[in-house]
Amino acid sequence: xxxxxxxxxxxxxxxxxxxxxxxxxxxxxxxxxxxxxxxxxxxxxxxxxxxxxxxxxxxxxxxxxxxxxxxxxxxxxxxxxxxxxxxxxxxxxxxxxxxxxxxxxxxxxxxxxxxxxxxxxxxxxxxxxxxxxxxxxxxxxxxxxxxxxxxxxxxxxxxxxxxxxxxxxxxxxxxxxxxxxxxxxxxxxxxxxxxxxxxxxxxxxxxxxxxxxxxxx
Numbered sequence: 410x411x412x413x414x415x416x417x418x419x420x421x422x423x424x425x426x427x428x429x430x431x432x433x434x435x436x437x438x439x440x441x442x443x444x445x446x447x448x449x450x451x452x453x454x455x456x457x458x459x460x461x462x463x464x465x466x467x468x469x470x471x472x473x474x475x476x477x478x479x480x481x482x483x484x485x486x487x488x489x490x491x492x493x494x495x496x497x498x499x500x501x502x503x504x505x506x507x508x509x510x511x512x513x514x515x516x517x518x519x520x521x522x523x524x525x526x527x528x529x530x531x532x533x534x535x536x537x538x539x540x541x542x543x544x545x546x547x548x549x550x551x552x553x554x555x556x557x558x559x560x561x562x563x564x565x566x567x568x569x570x571x572x573x574x575x576x577x578x579x580x581x582x583x584x585x586x587x588x589x590x591x592x593x594x595x596x597x598x599x600x601x602x603x604x605x606x607x608x609x610x611x612x613x614x615x616x617x618x619x620x621x622x623x624x625x626x
Contacts, residue, residue, distance in 0.1 A: 451463045451466050452623075452624040453516075453620065453621025453622060453623060453624065454621055454622040454623075454624055455606070455619060455621040455622075459624060460621060462478070462481060462604055464477040464478055465477050465478040465481050465604065466604065469483060480606050480607070481604050481605070481606050482505050482506050482604065482605060482606065482607075482618075483505075483506055483602055483603075483604055484501075484503045484504070484505055484514075484602060484603050484604070484605050484618070485503060485504040485505075485601065485602045486501070486503055486521070486601035486602065486603075490502050490503055490521075490601075491521055492511065495513050495612065495615070496513050496612045496615075496617065497515070498513040498514050498515040498516075498517065498617065499513070499514045499517045499521055499522075500512070500513055500514075500615065501513075501514050501517075501521070510616070511615055512615060512616050512617070512618050513612055513615050513616070513617045513618070514605060514618050514619075514620065515608070515617060515618065515619040515620065516619055516620045516621055516622050517603070517620060518603045518620060520601070531588050531589075531591055534588050535585060535588050535589065538581050538584060538585045538588070539585070541581055542578055542581050542582065542585075545574050545577055545578045545581070546578065548574050549571060549574045549575055549578065552567055552570055552571035552574060553571065555567045556568060556571060603620050604620065605618040605619055605620045605621075606618065606619055606621075
């Protein structure tokens with residue numbers, strides 16, 4: 410009886426050990442697949458060549474030892490970073506590892522393209538408001554001159570017109586501020602970053618940087 414129980418116990422332990430070994434193997438394979446997936450997500454195509462940014466991405470998350478791939482810089486975006494399009498890229502005001510500058514960014518991240526698309530109507534409205542305010546300012550200055558020359562009978566009318574114009578300007582300026590604020594990115598600005606490298610080329614005084622095209626998984 411004791412021998413039977415001992416054999417049974419050994420069989421159970423063996424099965425558990427086998428299952429444990431299989432489970433460890435399974436977990437290892439899953440981890441490998443996940444790591445490959447993550448590395449694949451950071452592969453960029455530059456000049457028709459694959460560039461794996463995983464080392465520098467990992468270093469910024471867990472800085473240890475000498476930084477790899479020093480020519481690839483971390484570009485930080487802020488509110489109103491996107492200034493428009495230029496030379497087939499996006500003109501941006503960004504912070505490049507402590508140095509703030511205006512650049513032209515090739516192959517920009519999707520959130521930058523989305524920002525441009527969403528903000529185009531707002532930018533157009535801001536331009537319209539600026540033009541309207543300029544016209545009203547000229548009209549207000551003309552009414553100021555008329556007030557100085559107006560007769561006692563006309564002065565009240567001139568002043569009322571000037572007040573109405575000034576009120577229009579104030580209303581437009583308030584709207585302008587609201588539209589401008591709507592252009593600002595929402596969320597945590599620490600997440601508005603991308604990696605890019607300087608191409609060595611310029612358009613005027615603006616450096617051209619390239620994020621590379623993300624390689625599909």
